Amino acid sequence: MEVLTTQILTDVIVPRPLDSHKGTFGRVLLIGGNHQFGGAIIMATQAAVASGAGLVTVATDPSNRTALLTRLPEAMTIDYHHDDLVMQQLSSADVVVIGPGLGTDAIALHLLQLTLRLIQPQQRLIIDGSALTLLAEHQLPVNHQQTVYTPHQMEWQRLSQLPINQQTEVTNAQAKAKFPGIVVVKKHHSEIYTSQGTYQLPIGTPAQATGGMGDTLAGIIGGLTAQFTRDFTQTVLAAVYLHSAVAEQLATTNYVVLPTTISESLPAFMHQISTAPNN
Ligand SMILES: NC(=O)C1=CN([C@@H]2O[C@H](COP(=O)(O)OP(=O)(O)OC[C@H]3O[C@@H](n4cnc5c(N)ncnc54)[C@H](O)[C@@H]3O)[C@@H](O)[C@H]2O)[C@@H](O)CC1
Numbered sequence: 001m002e003v004l005t006t007q008i009l010t011d012v013i014v015p016r017p018l019d020s021h022k023g024t025f026g027r028v029l030l031i032g033g034n035h036q037f038g039g040a041i042i043m044a045t046q047a048a049v050a051s052g053a054g055l056v057t058v059a060t061d062p063s064n065r066t067a068l069l070t071r072l073p074e075a076m077t078i079d080y081h082h083d084d085l086v087m088q089q090l091s092s093a094d095v096v097v098i099g100p101g102l103g104t105d106a107i108a109l110h111l112l113q114l115t116l117r118l119i120q121p122q123q124r125l126i127i128d129g130s131a132l133t134l135l136a137e138h139q140l141p142v143n144h145q146q147t148v149y150t151p152h153q154m155e156w157q158r159l160s161q162l163p164i165n166q167q168t169e170v171t172n173a174q175a176k177a178k179f180p181g182i183v184v185v186k187k188h189h190s191e192i193y194t195s196q197g198t199y200q201l202p203i204g205t206p207a208q209a210t211g212g213m214g215d216t217l218a219g220i221i222g223g224l225t226a227q228f229t230r231d232f233t234q235t236v237l238a239a240v241y242l243h244s245a246v247a248e249q250l251a252t253t254n255y256v257v258l259p260t261t262i263s264e265s266l267p268a269f270m271h272q273i274s275t276a277p278n279n
């Protein structure tokens with residue numbers, strides 16, 4: 001297992017081209033946030049916006065609209081009950097993030113099936129939270145190469161059928177082979193399974209053990225894969241590293257690191273990386 005270093009950040013997070021506009025940095029569509037879990041999609045959206053996605057649209061339950069726009073006027077919203085609107089957004093997105101706070105009811109399943117049916121090879125797909133539980137429950141096949149799955153150990157247990165205490169590098173890699181794309185098994189020192197090999201995140205802190213931390217990671221992966229398109233695997237590794245690098249820095253002075261504080265810190269942190277001497 002290759003241990004990641006800060007090098008992954010400077011390799012991927014480079015200065016922005018001068019000749020650019022919002023379209024240059026990608027369109028992200030986030031799908032999630034039911035009546036109960038509005039916070040999850042708000043946190044994922046904040047992370048996508050703050051990590052630099054050019055344009056961000058959220059398909060969510062309408063009960064989340066006011067809260068979302070109050071916090072994030074940068075985002076656009078649609079009601080996820082309207083298939084025509086969702087399909088339109090699915091066709092124009094560069095990156096689709098599905099799952100934060102999606103829940104597992106009929107509309108959630110419908111949205112996931114619609115996404116899996118319409119996703120195109122050049123688009124990037126991030127499957128998180130409830131969408132992972134739905135994949136496992138309904139045995140939905142994924143035939144899309146540029147997919148990132150972000151299960152925590154319990155979600156990975158559902159997907160891989162490996163009990164948490166039997167999730168080793170060897171068993172995880174075997175189980176990963178059934179999933180095209182990249183699997184990020186989230187825990188203390190998360191492991192990233194790719195077709196090119198396995199990587200370990202050597203950073204991260206218990207100060208991150210709070211609800212919304214994974215929703216924020218999904219948004220960061222969305223934001224980075226929208227704008228850094230040179231190498232999909234490297235960009236996903238950088239996103240996973242960035243999330244915990246910011247958290248570790250905040251944890252030097254904070255007992256608990258809030259997911260929204262990570263997002264607030266992203267622009268300054270990414271600026272520092274992109275202006276580092278070897279960048
Ligand atoms: N503010 C919000 O709206 C929040 C909504 N959330 C959403 O709630 C839905 C359900 O997700 P949950 O993860 O809460 O529920 P799950 O039922 O999928 O998993 C949580 C359970 O897994 C166990 N577990 C074992 N190993 C773990 C590990 N390494 N990391 C995390 N948990 C581990 C936990 O103890 C817990 O009992 C998702 O859609 C998620 O996005 C959560 O993100 C929490 C915050």
Ligand SMILES: Nc1ncnc2c1ncn2[C@@H]1O[C@H](COP(=O)(O)OP(=O)(O)O)[C@@H](O)[C@H]1O
Pocket residue numbers: 129151152186187188189190203204205206207208209210211212213214215216217
């Ligand atoms: N003790 C810990 N050490 C390092 N990272 C942690 C720790 N606890 C949680 N995390 C990180 O926080 C995130 C939690 O994700 P997840 O459980 O999906 O959160 P949520 O669904 O509530 O947003 C993962 O990236 C995980 O690696």
Ligand SMILES: [Mg+2]
Pocket residue numbers: 128129152214215
């Ligand atoms: Mg989660």
